[in-house]
Amino acid sequence: MSAPAVGRPAGAAAVGVLARRNPTVKLGLLFVVSLVLVFILDPVTPAVLYVLALIAVAASTRIAPRALALLHLPFAAFGLGVFLVNALSRPGEVLWSAGPLRITVEGLSVGASLALRTLVIGVLAIGFIASTDGVRLMHSLHQQARLGPRVTYAVLAGYRMLQEMPREWQTIRQAHAVRAPLRPDGTLPRGATALARASFALLVISVRKGERMAQSLESRGLGLSPRTTWRPVRLSAADWLMAAGVLAVLGAVLLVSAMLGHLEGIDALFG
Amino acid sequence: MVSTSPDRQTAPRRTPWPLKDLVLLVVLGVVFGFVYWVFVQAWTALSIAMGPAGDLAQHFLAGSWLLVAPLAIAIVQRPFAGVIAEVLASVIEVVFLGSAVGPMLFIAAAIQGVGSELPFAATRYRSYGWLTYALSGLMGAGLVFFYSALRFGWYGQDLFFTRLAIHLLSGVVLGGLLAKVIVEGLARTGVVDNFAIGQTRLAAGHGTR
Secondary structure (H helix, E strand, O other): OOOOOOOOOOOOOOOOOHHHOOHHHHHHHHHHHHHHHHOOOOOHHHHHHHHHHHHHHHHHOOOOHHHHHHHHHHHHHHHHHHHHHHHHHOOOOEEEEEOOEEEEHHHHHHHHHHHHHHHHHHHHHHHHHHHOOHHHHHHHHHHHOOOOHHHHHHHHHHHHHHHHHHHHHHHHHHHHHHHOOOOOOOOOOOOHHHHHHHHHHHHHHHHHHHHHHHHHHHHOOOOOOOOOOOOOOOOOHHHHHHHHHHHHHHHHHHHHHHHOOOOOOHHHHOO | OOOOOOOOOOOOOOOOOOHHHHHHHHHHHHHHHHHHHHHHHHHHHHHHHHOHHHHHHHHHHHHHHHOHHHHHHHHHOOOOHHHHHHHHHHHHHHHHOOOOOOOHHHHHHHHHHHHHHHHHHHOOOOOOOHHHHHHHHHHHHHHHHHHHHHHHOOOOOOOHHHHHHHHHHHHHHHHHHHHHHHHHHHHHHOOOOOOHHHHHHHHHOOOOO
Protein backbone atom coordinates (compact mmCIF):
# COMPACT_ATOMS: atom_id res chain seq x y z
CA MET A 1 0.00 0.00 0.00
CA SER A 2 1.55 3.26 -1.06
CA ALA A 3 1.47 6.23 1.25
CA PRO A 4 -1.25 8.63 0.16
CA ALA A 5 -0.33 12.29 -0.04
CA VAL A 6 -2.37 14.55 2.21
CA GLY A 7 -3.27 17.97 0.88
CA ARG A 8 -0.86 20.15 -1.04
CA PRO A 9 2.84 19.42 -0.53
CA ALA A 10 4.33 21.60 2.17
CA GLY A 11 6.11 24.66 0.88
CA ALA A 12 4.42 24.59 -2.53
CA ALA A 13 3.47 28.23 -2.95
CA ALA A 14 0.00 28.90 -4.26
CA VAL A 15 -0.09 31.26 -7.24
CA GLY A 16 -2.73 33.57 -8.66
CA VAL A 17 -4.55 36.70 -7.55
CA LEU A 18 -6.63 34.86 -4.96
CA ALA A 19 -3.51 33.46 -3.27
CA ARG A 20 -2.42 36.99 -2.34
CA ARG A 21 -5.63 37.81 -0.49
CA ASN A 22 -5.96 37.54 3.26
CA PRO A 23 -6.87 33.95 4.29
CA THR A 24 -9.25 35.00 7.09
CA VAL A 25 -11.20 37.24 4.70
CA LYS A 26 -11.44 34.39 2.18
CA LEU A 27 -12.65 31.96 4.82
CA GLY A 28 -15.21 34.48 6.09
CA LEU A 29 -16.57 35.08 2.59
CA LEU A 30 -16.81 31.34 1.90
CA PHE A 31 -18.73 30.99 5.15
CA VAL A 32 -21.16 33.82 4.42
CA VAL A 33 -21.91 32.65 0.88
CA SER A 34 -22.46 29.06 2.07
CA LEU A 35 -24.78 30.26 4.81
CA VAL A 36 -26.86 32.42 2.46
CA LEU A 37 -27.17 29.52 0.00
CA VAL A 38 -28.79 27.30 2.63
CA PHE A 39 -31.83 29.57 2.52
CA ILE A 40 -32.23 29.52 -1.27
CA LEU A 41 -34.28 26.70 -2.75
CA ASP A 42 -34.98 27.49 -6.38
CA PRO A 43 -32.77 26.08 -9.13
CA VAL A 44 -32.16 29.31 -11.08
CA THR A 45 -30.40 31.43 -8.44
CA PRO A 46 -27.73 28.83 -7.51
CA ALA A 47 -27.22 28.06 -11.21
CA VAL A 48 -26.34 31.70 -11.89
CA LEU A 49 -24.15 31.81 -8.79
CA TYR A 50 -22.39 28.63 -9.86
CA VAL A 51 -21.47 30.06 -13.26
CA LEU A 52 -20.19 33.27 -11.65
CA ALA A 53 -18.23 31.35 -8.99
CA LEU A 54 -16.70 29.03 -11.58
CA ILE A 55 -15.53 31.97 -13.69
CA ALA A 56 -14.16 33.79 -10.65
CA VAL A 57 -12.27 30.75 -9.36
CA ALA A 58 -10.88 29.86 -12.78
CA ALA A 59 -9.74 33.45 -13.34
CA SER A 60 -8.23 34.12 -9.93
CA THR A 61 -6.40 30.83 -9.32
CA ARG A 62 -4.19 29.02 -11.77
CA ILE A 63 -5.93 25.67 -11.64
CA ALA A 64 -5.79 23.96 -15.04
CA PRO A 65 -9.30 23.39 -16.46
CA ARG A 66 -8.76 19.63 -16.46
CA ALA A 67 -7.73 19.60 -12.78
CA LEU A 68 -10.68 21.82 -11.92
CA ALA A 69 -13.04 19.39 -13.64
CA LEU A 70 -11.50 16.42 -11.82
CA LEU A 71 -11.85 18.15 -8.45
CA HIS A 72 -15.57 18.51 -9.20
CA LEU A 73 -16.03 14.75 -9.31
CA PRO A 74 -16.75 13.93 -5.63
CA PHE A 75 -19.32 16.62 -4.98
CA ALA A 76 -20.81 16.45 -8.47
CA ALA A 77 -21.53 12.77 -7.77
CA PHE A 78 -22.98 13.68 -4.40
CA GLY A 79 -25.11 16.38 -6.04
CA LEU A 80 -26.42 13.89 -8.59
CA GLY A 81 -27.45 11.50 -5.79
CA VAL A 82 -29.23 14.31 -3.96
CA PHE A 83 -31.00 15.34 -7.16
CA LEU A 84 -32.25 11.83 -7.95
CA VAL A 85 -33.44 11.11 -4.41
CA ASN A 86 -35.35 14.39 -4.27
CA ALA A 87 -36.87 13.92 -7.71
CA LEU A 88 -38.15 10.49 -6.71
CA SER A 89 -39.15 11.00 -3.10
CA ARG A 90 -40.87 14.34 -2.82
CA PRO A 91 -44.67 14.60 -2.85
CA GLY A 92 -46.29 17.02 -5.31
CA GLU A 93 -47.52 17.29 -8.88
CA VAL A 94 -46.70 13.96 -10.53
CA LEU A 95 -44.84 14.20 -13.82
CA TRP A 96 -44.13 10.53 -14.40
CA SER A 97 -44.75 7.36 -12.45
CA ALA A 98 -44.04 3.66 -12.78
CA GLY A 99 -44.97 1.30 -9.98
CA PRO A 100 -43.69 2.70 -6.67
CA LEU A 101 -41.50 5.28 -8.46
CA ARG A 102 -42.75 8.72 -9.37
CA ILE A 103 -41.13 11.98 -10.34
CA THR A 104 -42.70 15.24 -9.19
CA VAL A 105 -42.26 18.82 -10.36
CA GLU A 106 -41.46 19.93 -6.83
CA GLY A 107 -38.92 17.13 -6.48
CA LEU A 108 -37.12 18.15 -9.67
CA SER A 109 -37.00 21.80 -8.65
CA VAL A 110 -35.80 21.26 -5.09
CA GLY A 111 -33.42 18.50 -6.16
CA ALA A 112 -31.83 20.67 -8.84
CA SER A 113 -31.51 23.53 -6.37
CA LEU A 114 -29.77 21.36 -3.77
CA ALA A 115 -27.46 19.79 -6.34
CA LEU A 116 -26.48 23.21 -7.69
CA ARG A 117 -25.89 24.49 -4.16
CA THR A 118 -23.45 21.61 -3.64
CA LEU A 119 -21.67 22.70 -6.83
CA VAL A 120 -21.45 26.39 -5.80
CA ILE A 121 -20.05 25.62 -2.34
CA GLY A 122 -17.80 22.95 -3.83
CA VAL A 123 -16.23 25.19 -6.45
CA LEU A 124 -15.72 28.00 -3.93
CA ALA A 125 -14.13 25.55 -1.50
CA ILE A 126 -11.80 24.39 -4.28
CA GLY A 127 -10.82 27.99 -4.93
CA PHE A 128 -10.21 28.57 -1.24
CA ILE A 129 -8.15 25.43 -0.71
CA ALA A 130 -6.12 25.81 -3.88
CA SER A 131 -5.21 29.41 -3.08
CA THR A 132 -4.68 29.16 0.67
CA ASP A 133 -1.72 27.86 2.60
CA GLY A 134 -2.95 26.23 5.81
CA VAL A 135 -0.08 27.56 7.91
CA ARG A 136 -0.65 31.10 6.66
CA LEU A 137 -4.36 30.74 7.41
CA MET A 138 -3.66 29.79 11.02
CA HIS A 139 -1.27 32.73 11.41
CA SER A 140 -3.85 35.02 9.87
CA LEU A 141 -6.58 33.69 12.18
CA HIS A 142 -4.26 34.35 15.10
CA GLN A 143 -3.59 37.93 13.98
CA GLN A 144 -6.87 39.04 12.44
CA ALA A 145 -9.45 36.79 14.10
CA ARG A 146 -7.80 36.86 17.52
CA LEU A 147 -7.47 33.12 17.84
CA GLY A 148 -5.43 32.39 20.98
CA PRO A 149 -1.75 31.50 20.46
CA ARG A 150 -2.09 28.20 22.30
CA VAL A 151 -4.92 27.01 20.07
CA THR A 152 -3.13 28.32 16.97
CA TYR A 153 0.08 26.48 17.68
CA ALA A 154 -1.70 23.34 18.85
CA VAL A 155 -3.44 23.20 15.46
CA LEU A 156 -0.18 23.89 13.63
CA ALA A 157 1.50 21.09 15.58
CA GLY A 158 -1.41 18.89 14.56
CA TYR A 159 -0.84 19.88 10.94
CA ARG A 160 2.77 18.78 11.16
CA MET A 161 1.58 15.48 12.59
CA LEU A 162 -0.90 15.13 9.75
CA GLN A 163 1.87 15.55 7.20
CA GLU A 164 3.80 12.69 8.79
CA MET A 165 0.74 10.53 9.11
CA PRO A 166 0.86 8.75 5.73
CA ARG A 167 4.37 7.56 6.55
CA GLU A 168 3.31 6.56 10.06
CA TRP A 169 0.38 4.65 8.59
CA GLN A 170 2.65 2.81 6.20
CA THR A 171 5.05 1.91 9.01
CA ILE A 172 2.21 0.49 11.09
CA ARG A 173 0.85 -1.50 8.17
CA GLN A 174 4.31 -2.90 7.47
CA ALA A 175 4.87 -3.73 11.13
CA HIS A 176 1.56 -5.56 11.16
CA ALA A 177 2.56 -7.27 7.94
CA VAL A 178 5.67 -8.73 9.55
CA ARG A 179 3.69 -10.44 12.27
CA ALA A 180 0.27 -10.86 10.73
CA PRO A 181 -0.98 -14.31 9.87
CA LEU A 182 -1.13 -14.09 6.09
CA ARG A 183 -4.20 -15.12 4.20
CA PRO A 184 -4.16 -18.53 2.45
CA ASP A 185 -3.04 -16.92 -0.81
CA GLY A 186 -0.08 -15.31 0.94
CA THR A 187 -1.29 -11.71 0.90
CA LEU A 188 -1.86 -9.32 3.78
CA PRO A 189 -5.21 -9.13 5.50
CA ARG A 190 -6.89 -6.02 4.12
CA GLY A 191 -10.39 -6.20 5.52
CA ALA A 192 -12.07 -3.77 7.89
CA THR A 193 -10.54 -5.53 10.92
CA ALA A 194 -6.99 -5.02 9.70
CA LEU A 195 -7.69 -1.36 8.92
CA ALA A 196 -9.33 -0.88 12.32
CA ARG A 197 -6.28 -2.39 14.06
CA ALA A 198 -3.95 -0.10 12.14
CA SER A 199 -6.17 2.90 12.94
CA PHE A 200 -6.08 2.11 16.64
CA ALA A 201 -2.31 1.78 16.60
CA LEU A 202 -2.13 5.14 14.81
CA LEU A 203 -4.31 6.68 17.51
CA VAL A 204 -2.13 5.35 20.33
CA ILE A 205 1.11 6.51 18.67
CA SER A 206 -0.34 9.94 17.95
CA VAL A 207 -1.63 10.49 21.48
CA ARG A 208 1.83 9.68 22.81
CA LYS A 209 3.46 11.96 20.25
CA GLY A 210 0.98 14.74 21.07
CA GLU A 211 1.94 14.66 24.72
CA ARG A 212 5.61 15.06 23.83
CA MET A 213 4.75 17.90 21.46
CA ALA A 214 2.79 19.73 24.15
CA GLN A 215 5.71 19.42 26.54
CA SER A 216 8.19 20.80 24.05
CA LEU A 217 5.88 23.68 23.10
CA GLU A 218 5.48 24.57 26.74
CA SER A 219 9.18 24.30 27.51
CA ARG A 220 9.77 26.79 24.68
CA GLY A 221 7.52 29.26 26.43
CA LEU A 222 4.38 29.09 24.32
CA GLY A 223 1.58 31.13 25.87
CA LEU A 224 3.76 33.91 27.24
CA SER A 225 2.66 37.40 26.36
CA PRO A 226 3.22 39.88 24.86
CA ARG A 227 4.02 37.93 21.73
CA THR A 228 5.78 39.10 18.63
CA THR A 229 4.93 37.71 15.24
CA TRP A 230 7.25 36.47 12.60
CA ARG A 231 6.10 37.12 9.02
CA PRO A 232 2.87 38.95 9.79
CA VAL A 233 -0.04 38.33 7.43
CA ARG A 234 -1.28 41.67 6.10
CA LEU A 235 -4.84 42.82 5.72
CA SER A 236 -4.92 45.28 2.82
CA ALA A 237 -7.42 47.49 1.03
CA ALA A 238 -7.58 44.90 -1.76
CA ASP A 239 -8.97 42.38 0.74
CA TRP A 240 -11.79 44.71 1.72
CA LEU A 241 -12.41 45.39 -1.96
CA MET A 242 -12.70 41.67 -2.67
CA ALA A 243 -15.10 41.20 0.25
CA ALA A 244 -17.25 44.11 -0.90
CA GLY A 245 -17.20 42.82 -4.48
CA VAL A 246 -18.26 39.29 -3.58
CA LEU A 247 -21.05 40.47 -1.29
CA ALA A 248 -22.25 43.01 -3.87
CA VAL A 249 -22.45 40.33 -6.60
CA LEU A 250 -24.26 37.96 -4.25
CA GLY A 251 -26.74 40.67 -3.28
CA ALA A 252 -27.28 41.72 -6.88
CA VAL A 253 -27.97 38.14 -8.02
CA LEU A 254 -30.47 37.61 -5.21
CA LEU A 255 -32.18 40.94 -5.94
CA VAL A 256 -32.52 40.33 -9.70
CA SER A 257 -33.67 36.77 -9.06
CA ALA A 258 -36.33 38.01 -6.67
CA MET A 259 -37.49 40.71 -9.11
CA LEU A 260 -37.82 38.14 -11.92
CA GLY A 261 -39.80 35.91 -9.57
CA HIS A 262 -37.35 33.01 -9.45
CA LEU A 263 -36.16 33.27 -5.89
CA GLU A 264 -37.67 30.75 -3.47
CA GLY A 265 -36.91 30.37 0.20
CA ILE A 266 -36.83 27.50 2.64
CA ASP A 267 -40.62 27.00 2.60
CA ALA A 268 -40.22 25.28 -0.80
CA LEU A 269 -39.25 22.20 1.22
CA PHE A 270 -42.58 22.04 3.01
CA GLY A 271 -44.85 23.42 0.28
CA MET B 1 7.94 37.73 32.04
CA VAL B 2 5.13 39.92 33.28
CA SER B 3 2.53 40.93 30.77
CA THR B 4 1.52 44.56 30.70
CA SER B 5 -1.45 44.27 28.40
CA PRO B 6 -4.02 41.65 29.31
CA ASP B 7 -4.01 39.11 26.51
CA ARG B 8 -7.15 37.14 25.70
CA GLN B 9 -5.41 33.90 26.48
CA THR B 10 -4.05 34.95 29.84
CA ALA B 11 -7.23 36.63 31.02
CA PRO B 12 -8.12 35.31 34.47
CA ARG B 13 -10.09 32.13 34.15
CA ARG B 14 -11.03 29.55 36.72
CA THR B 15 -8.83 26.76 35.43
CA PRO B 16 -7.09 27.39 32.13
CA TRP B 17 -6.78 24.46 29.78
CA PRO B 18 -3.38 22.77 30.03
CA LEU B 19 -1.65 22.78 26.65
CA LYS B 20 -1.39 18.99 26.89
CA ASP B 21 -5.19 18.69 26.85
CA LEU B 22 -5.54 21.14 23.96
CA VAL B 23 -2.99 19.27 21.90
CA LEU B 24 -4.78 16.00 22.67
CA LEU B 25 -8.01 17.38 21.21
CA VAL B 26 -6.13 18.44 18.09
CA VAL B 27 -4.48 15.02 17.88
CA LEU B 28 -7.88 13.30 18.06
CA GLY B 29 -9.09 15.58 15.26
CA VAL B 30 -6.02 14.86 13.15
CA VAL B 31 -6.11 11.08 13.61
CA PHE B 32 -9.82 10.80 12.92
CA GLY B 33 -9.55 13.27 10.06
CA PHE B 34 -6.87 11.10 8.51
CA VAL B 35 -8.67 7.82 9.14
CA TYR B 36 -11.92 9.21 7.70
CA TRP B 37 -9.93 10.45 4.77
CA VAL B 38 -8.53 6.95 4.15
CA PHE B 39 -12.01 5.45 4.41
CA VAL B 40 -13.65 8.23 2.39
CA GLN B 41 -11.41 7.44 -0.57
CA ALA B 42 -13.14 4.09 -0.71
CA TRP B 43 -16.47 5.53 0.31
CA THR B 44 -16.70 8.11 -2.50
CA ALA B 45 -16.16 5.45 -5.13
CA LEU B 46 -18.77 3.26 -3.45
CA SER B 47 -21.33 6.06 -3.19
CA ILE B 48 -20.86 6.97 -6.85
CA ALA B 49 -21.41 3.33 -7.75
CA MET B 50 -24.57 3.19 -5.64
CA GLY B 51 -26.08 6.33 -7.16
CA PRO B 52 -29.18 7.53 -5.34
CA ALA B 53 -28.87 4.71 -2.80
CA GLY B 54 -25.58 6.28 -1.72
CA ASP B 55 -27.49 9.29 -0.47
CA LEU B 56 -29.43 7.04 1.91
CA ALA B 57 -26.48 4.84 2.82
CA GLN B 58 -24.61 7.82 4.30
CA HIS B 59 -26.91 7.59 7.32
CA PHE B 60 -25.53 4.18 8.27
CA LEU B 61 -22.11 5.71 8.80
CA ALA B 62 -23.37 9.01 10.23
CA GLY B 63 -22.51 7.98 13.79
CA SER B 64 -18.83 7.50 13.06
CA TRP B 65 -18.44 11.27 12.57
CA LEU B 66 -19.39 11.73 16.24
CA LEU B 67 -16.55 9.66 17.73
CA VAL B 68 -14.16 12.52 18.45
CA ALA B 69 -16.42 14.22 21.01
CA PRO B 70 -17.05 11.34 23.47
CA LEU B 71 -13.39 10.33 23.23
CA ALA B 72 -12.22 13.83 24.09
CA ILE B 73 -14.67 14.16 26.96
CA ALA B 74 -13.82 10.78 28.46
CA ILE B 75 -10.08 11.43 28.39
CA VAL B 76 -9.95 15.10 29.37
CA GLN B 77 -13.12 15.19 31.53
CA ARG B 78 -13.63 18.93 31.18
CA PRO B 79 -16.62 21.01 30.14
CA PHE B 80 -16.69 21.92 26.40
CA ALA B 81 -14.07 19.30 25.51
CA GLY B 82 -16.49 17.62 23.11
CA VAL B 83 -17.51 20.82 21.33
CA ILE B 84 -13.94 22.06 21.00
CA ALA B 85 -12.69 18.69 19.77
CA GLU B 86 -15.41 18.47 17.11
CA VAL B 87 -14.81 22.00 15.86
CA LEU B 88 -11.03 21.49 15.74
CA ALA B 89 -11.55 18.25 13.82
CA SER B 90 -13.73 20.06 11.30
CA VAL B 91 -11.17 22.84 10.92
CA ILE B 92 -8.48 20.28 10.17
CA GLU B 93 -10.75 18.54 7.71
CA VAL B 94 -11.65 21.72 5.82
CA VAL B 95 -8.37 23.60 6.02
CA PHE B 96 -5.74 20.90 5.83
CA LEU B 97 -7.47 17.92 4.25
CA GLY B 98 -9.40 20.06 1.79
CA SER B 99 -12.94 18.80 2.33
CA ALA B 100 -15.21 20.31 -0.33
CA VAL B 101 -18.08 20.38 2.14
CA GLY B 102 -16.80 23.84 2.98
CA PRO B 103 -17.11 25.82 6.18
CA MET B 104 -20.70 24.69 6.82
CA LEU B 105 -18.94 21.74 8.42
CA PHE B 106 -17.87 23.98 11.33
CA ILE B 107 -21.50 24.55 12.28
CA ALA B 108 -22.41 20.88 11.89
CA ALA B 109 -19.42 19.96 14.05
CA ALA B 110 -20.37 22.41 16.80
CA ILE B 111 -23.96 21.09 16.86
CA GLN B 112 -22.73 17.50 16.99
CA GLY B 113 -20.35 18.38 19.77
CA VAL B 114 -23.08 20.00 21.85
CA GLY B 115 -25.35 16.99 21.33
CA SER B 116 -22.65 14.49 22.25
CA GLU B 117 -21.59 16.51 25.25
CA LEU B 118 -25.00 17.06 26.88
CA PRO B 119 -25.39 13.58 28.46
CA PHE B 120 -21.88 13.77 29.92
CA ALA B 121 -22.51 17.30 31.18
CA ALA B 122 -25.74 16.06 32.79
CA THR B 123 -23.68 13.66 34.92
CA ARG B 124 -21.24 16.50 35.65
CA TYR B 125 -18.53 14.59 33.78
CA ARG B 126 -18.56 11.79 36.35
CA SER B 127 -20.40 8.90 34.75
CA TYR B 128 -18.79 7.02 31.89
CA GLY B 129 -21.07 3.99 31.66
CA TRP B 130 -22.52 2.39 28.55
CA LEU B 131 -25.79 4.28 28.96
CA THR B 132 -24.10 7.70 29.00
CA TYR B 133 -22.16 6.87 25.84
CA ALA B 134 -25.27 5.55 24.11
CA LEU B 135 -27.22 8.69 25.02
CA SER B 136 -24.29 10.80 23.86
CA GLY B 137 -24.37 9.14 20.44
CA LEU B 138 -28.14 9.47 20.28
CA MET B 139 -28.14 13.18 21.13
CA GLY B 140 -25.20 13.99 18.86
CA ALA B 141 -26.80 12.26 15.89
CA GLY B 142 -30.23 13.59 16.77
CA LEU B 143 -29.28 17.25 16.99
CA VAL B 144 -27.17 17.32 13.86
CA PHE B 145 -29.84 15.47 11.90
CA PHE B 146 -32.18 18.44 11.96
CA TYR B 147 -29.44 20.77 10.79
CA SER B 148 -28.42 18.42 7.97
CA ALA B 149 -32.07 17.96 7.05
CA LEU B 150 -32.29 21.69 6.51
CA ARG B 151 -29.01 21.82 4.61
CA PHE B 152 -29.72 18.90 2.28
CA GLY B 153 -33.48 19.35 2.04
CA TRP B 154 -34.62 16.12 3.67
CA TYR B 155 -37.71 17.80 5.06
CA GLY B 156 -40.82 16.95 3.10
CA GLN B 157 -39.27 13.84 1.54
CA ASP B 158 -41.10 10.52 1.83
CA LEU B 159 -37.95 9.03 3.32
CA PHE B 160 -37.69 11.50 6.19
CA PHE B 161 -38.44 9.07 9.03
CA THR B 162 -36.45 6.23 7.49
CA ARG B 163 -33.48 8.59 7.41
CA LEU B 164 -34.04 9.67 11.02
CA ALA B 165 -34.27 6.09 12.29
CA ILE B 166 -31.09 4.89 10.56
CA HIS B 167 -29.28 8.06 11.61
CA LEU B 168 -30.15 7.67 15.29
CA LEU B 169 -29.30 3.97 15.33
CA SER B 170 -25.93 4.69 13.75
CA GLY B 171 -25.37 7.44 16.32
CA VAL B 172 -25.95 5.10 19.25
CA VAL B 173 -23.81 2.26 17.90
CA LEU B 174 -20.95 4.01 16.06
CA GLY B 175 -20.99 7.38 17.82
CA GLY B 176 -21.69 6.10 21.34
CA LEU B 177 -20.95 2.46 22.13
CA LEU B 178 -17.94 2.25 19.80
CA ALA B 179 -16.48 5.31 21.54
CA LYS B 180 -16.54 3.47 24.86
CA VAL B 181 -14.77 0.49 23.32
CA ILE B 182 -12.05 2.77 21.94
CA VAL B 183 -11.69 4.70 25.21
CA GLU B 184 -11.29 1.46 27.21
CA GLY B 185 -8.75 0.23 24.70
CA LEU B 186 -6.77 3.46 24.93
CA ALA B 187 -6.87 3.42 28.72
CA ARG B 188 -5.55 -0.15 28.76
CA THR B 189 -2.52 0.84 26.66
CA GLY B 190 -1.58 3.44 29.26
CA VAL B 191 -1.04 6.34 26.83
CA VAL B 192 -3.72 8.42 28.54
CA ASP B 193 -2.52 7.81 32.10
CA ASN B 194 -1.34 11.41 32.40
CA PHE B 195 -4.77 12.79 31.58
CA ALA B 196 -7.83 13.11 33.81
CA ILE B 197 -9.02 9.64 32.82
CA GLY B 198 -5.77 8.12 34.11
CA GLN B 199 -6.15 9.77 37.49
CA THR B 200 -9.75 8.57 37.74
CA ARG B 201 -8.66 5.04 36.93
CA LEU B 202 -5.84 5.20 39.42
CA ALA B 203 -8.23 6.38 42.12
CA ALA B 204 -10.57 3.54 41.23
CA GLY B 205 -7.68 1.12 41.72
CA HIS B 206 -7.10 -0.30 38.26
CA GLY B 207 -4.12 1.55 36.91
CA THR B 208 -2.10 -0.07 34.17
CA ARG B 209 0.83 -1.01 36.26
